Amino acid sequence: MRLLLNALTLIGEYFMFLGKVFSVPERWKQFFKKTIDEMYSMGVGSLPIVIIVSIIMGAVVTIQTGLQIESSWIPKWTVGFTARTSIVMEFCPTILSLLLIGNMGSRITAEIGGMRVTEQIDALDAMGINSASFLVLPKIVALLIVNPILIVISMFLALLGGYLVALMGTVVAPYNYIDGITSFFRMYDLYYALIKTVVFAFVISSIASFYGYKIEGGALELGKASTQAVVTSSFLLLILNLIITQIML
Amino acid sequence: MITVKNIYKQFDDFEVLKNINTQFEEGKINLIIGRSGSGKTVLLKCIIGLMKPTSGQILFDNRDFSIFSEKEQKKMKMEMGVVFQGAALFDSLTIQENVMFPLNMLTDQSLEEKLERINYCLQRVGLENTNHLYPSELSGGMKKRAAIARAIAAKPRYLFCDEPNSGLDPKTSIMIDELLFGITHEFNITTIINSHDLNTVITIGENIAYLQDGCLEWQGNKENVLTSDNQKLNSFIYAQPLTQKIREFIKQ
Numbered sequence A: 001m002r003l004l005l006n007a008l009t010l011i012g013e014y015f016m017f018l019g020k021v022f023s024v025p026e027r028w029k030q031f032f033k034k035t036i037d038e039m040y041s042m043g044v045g046s047l048p049i050v051i052i053v054s055i056i057m058g059a060v061v062t063i064q065t066g067l068q069i070e071s072s073w074i075p076k077w078t079v080g081f082t083a084r085t086s087i088v089m090e091f092c093p094t095i096l097s098l099l100l101i102g103n104m105g106s107r108i109t110a111e112i113g114g115m116r117v118t119e120q121i122d123a124l125d126a127m128g129i130n131s132a133s134f135l136v137l138p139k140i141v142a143l144l145i146v147n148p149i150l151i152v153i154s155m156f157l158a159l160l161g162g163y164l165v166a167l168m169g170t171v172v173a174p175y176n177y178i179d180g181i182t183s184f185f186r187m188y189d190l191y192y193a194l195i196k197t198v199v200f201a202f203v204i205s206s207i208a209s210f211y212g213y214k215i216e217g218g219a220l221e222l223g224k225a226s227t228q229a230v231v232t233s234s235f236l237l238l239i240l241n242l243i244i245t246q247i248m249l
Numbered sequence B: 001m002i003t004v005k006n007i008y009k010q011f012d013d014f015e016v017l018k019n020i021n022t023q024f025e026e027g028k029i030n031l032i033i034g035r036s037g038s039g040k041t042v043l044l045k046c047i048i049g050l051m052k053p054t055s056g057q058i059l060f061d062n063r064d065f066s067i068f069s070e071k072e073q074k075k076m077k078m079e080m081g082v083v084f085q086g087a088a089l090f091d092s093l094t095i096q097e098n099v100m101f102p103l104n105m106l107t108d109q110s111l112e113e114k115l116e117r118i119n120y121c122l123q124r125v126g127l128e129n130t131n132h133l134y135p136s137e138l139s140g141g142m143k144k145r146a147a148i149a150r151a152i153a154a155k156p157r158y159l160f161c162d163e164p165n166s167g168l169d170p171k172t173s174i175m176i177d178e179l180l181f182g183i184t185h186e187f188n189i190t191t192i193i194n195s196h197d198l199n200t201v202i203t204i205g206e207n208i209a210y211l212q213d214g215c216l217e218w219q220g221n222k223e224n225v226l227t228s229d230n231q232k233l234n235s236f237i238y239a240q241p242l243t244q245k246i247r248e249f250i251k252q
């Protein structure tokens, strides 16, 4: 009972926080500058991990798909086709977003929480600035733009990873793989994947900011808030993945 | 002039401020003194609107802050400069950007005007040539001074400082006191300073409010703070062996 009440209070606080965040920026110039800065640091900051993980993930998915489909009367392009479908629809948007929670989400919580603990947020409020909007809105907008871009890059890299496997091993012949990944492409799959990444981007950035913003007390709370943010947004991401899939497929 | 009327502040069931009534005067250094945990920061945050008092009124030149519309509150806040207990400089910005920040956000001045103002403020607090350093590259005392520069950048009518010289060596501490005193009188600012520094109390305390356990126990100034026979105040002023010895010495 008490737990339920706490959860409801938390949800209420979260929506009130969002209400504060989504107000018209007072200084558009500052807002754009901050958003561009955030996009740059988020994009560049997570590119290395995106590159490494995507190539390896694509390779593994291709090998495993190849091993599952080892029958002579299944057409040879099936491996590439199936691998592409899993990569585009599930692995890249979901796994990569989960990874970005650990990478970007915890960075956001630490940054905003740090500003709370050192009274920098109070300093903004004391100047009459809407600190939630000023600090958080650029981060949300930036991630909404950066996340889909990262995920599309990741899709190409994962398919490249699969191709490397085709080149090296005996799993699938390169031209069969290319044939497979270019067959029966449905634009709808890509839409589905991109919608997921946009929703996930919102969850990651807003939950991470929320937990950082609401910290009370000292630096000790920072680590706790960071963990809570990661757990909550991972959980929400998985649930939303299920819901979006139910609705769209 | 800032008037505090019947202010109560409660956290859950812990009463931090109990019926505070006092006035802070224009063009003077107003001190709020008291031991750690007596409620100084909470009172200051209530005055500047970062915390909502449970009940009571804060009047800025007889204008009630709490019934203002959001827009009026914003305008009001543009007239206030705040120096927080830990300086609260934005660590992602350089000192120059920190001091320029309120000007960028609150005014439409040209870059030249802003730079001129910034350099004046930095020079005023003795921090020339730190424009392009980051807060992490400054010492504690320099950070406090940079925070003062930021607080006065937009020419506030009200200046609030939460323990501006705690944790500083006596020389730097005196320098900051003199700086705040100078600014206050030069620009006729209503300045409120939280402090538990006795040196501050006896040198610049033109109006002193003593808090103990959330109650206002004594009010006076630097002339009568040492000679008061208020038991509670004396337990604060004469808490250290050094001050006790001096008092005994004077009595003899």
Ligand SMILES: Nc1ncnc2c1ncn2[C@@H]1O[C@H](COP(=O)(O)OP(=O)(O)OP(=O)(O)O)[C@@H](O)[C@H]1O
Pocket (backbone or CB within 6 Å): B011, B016, B034, B035, B036, B037, B038, B039, B040, B041, B042, B043, B196
């Ligand atoms: N947000 C809060 N929630 C609950 N209690 C609080 C909160 N802020 C302050 N308090 C309590 O209010 C009391 C007064 O705190 P305050 O920070 O005003 O003390 P202070 O006089 O500024 O002390 P110091 O000189 O150490 O800064 C303390 O007992 C503190 O525990």
Ligand SMILES: [Mg+2]
Pocket (backbone or CB within 6 Å): B040, B041, B042, B085, B162, B194
């Ligand atoms: Mg304090």
